[in-house]
Amino acid sequence: MTSRFDDVALRAPVDPALARAEGRELVRHEGGRSGEAAAGGWIVFQSAVLVVGAGALAALCVLMVQLMFGAPGADATTVVIAGLMVVPLAVMRIRGVVRGRRASEVGWYRLRRFTEANGMSYTAVEKDPVRPAALFRVGSLRVAGDLVTGTAHRPFEVANYAYSTWTGSTRMPHTACYVMFTVRTALPPMTLVTAARDVPSCAWGVPPSHRPLVMGGSFDVHFQVLCAPQDDDAVRRLLTPAVQETLVELAGNCDVEIVDGRVFFxxxxxxxxxxxxxxxxxxxxxxxxxxxxxRQGGSAVPGRRVADEARRSRRATLFARTRLRGTAVVGCLIPLLFGVVAAALTSANMW
Structure with a gap:
């Protein structure tokens, strides 16, 4: 692969109308008109279930408050107050769906042009991808999205991956982002499991033949190294102090798996x-x-880039987890507070 990507397409302004037209064309190409209708119908169904469910809970909350203040039971005010409580949720859901769809359209638009400019291929969706890493051997409803592949110099593949596991009848959705490189040197199979904080638990496991390997030093604080006992010496030779330092810097928030001539981050x-x-x-x-x-040689030198503070700062933003802000919490509490106060006042005045 190239040592530097041309990222002009990721920075250039996007015509929303053109992105929308290309997005609709892409959806039709992947699923046909029936698939487009099904996707839209599923979003509507999910939104309806969410709003109706929230409305039922809101009505129950209003009724409990009314009964506490002496009302004989549910009446028209119960329905009206509950309906007003879920209006903000309905508006947020609609705005979220619209924003999400527009963001997806802009993303598709940018990635298609970015991959073309860099001689790479782009696939919007690949269902049930088969890869040798353990990640791809668990769950169902497995989809690799925004799949980008390159073949020049260093064959590689990158995608955002979604899959689901089940606990009884409860579906647990998971997401991951993987980067796969093909290597020419015979590397020992191994798995590095990150010990970084604020990283969600993974649903996949390491091969049963792998056992923990203590490397010593600070590397064991960042990663748990696992491999087959017969590969211990080869793994130690590969994970030199310089390699350890670069892995911690670049992939400290990731799991790393080497298997079948491929390296997965x-x-x-x-x-x-x-x-x-x-x-x-x-x-x-x-x-x-x-x-x-x-160790086949190349034009890029990891040490220089790892030491680049600007690159390190930008890289850190990729792994920053979105946290619930105080304004969002207040926004959720205001409708609840409104419902309780309105139910109490109407019940006290009427009875």
Missing amino acids: IARWALPNTAPAFWEWIEDLAALVDEQLD
């Missing part, structure tokens, strides 16, 4: 693949594979 949630910083990270991972793992 796996983040346990989807990453913003239209951000220029994302592709800087891919450049740095490619340099790590070229110069420190595969």
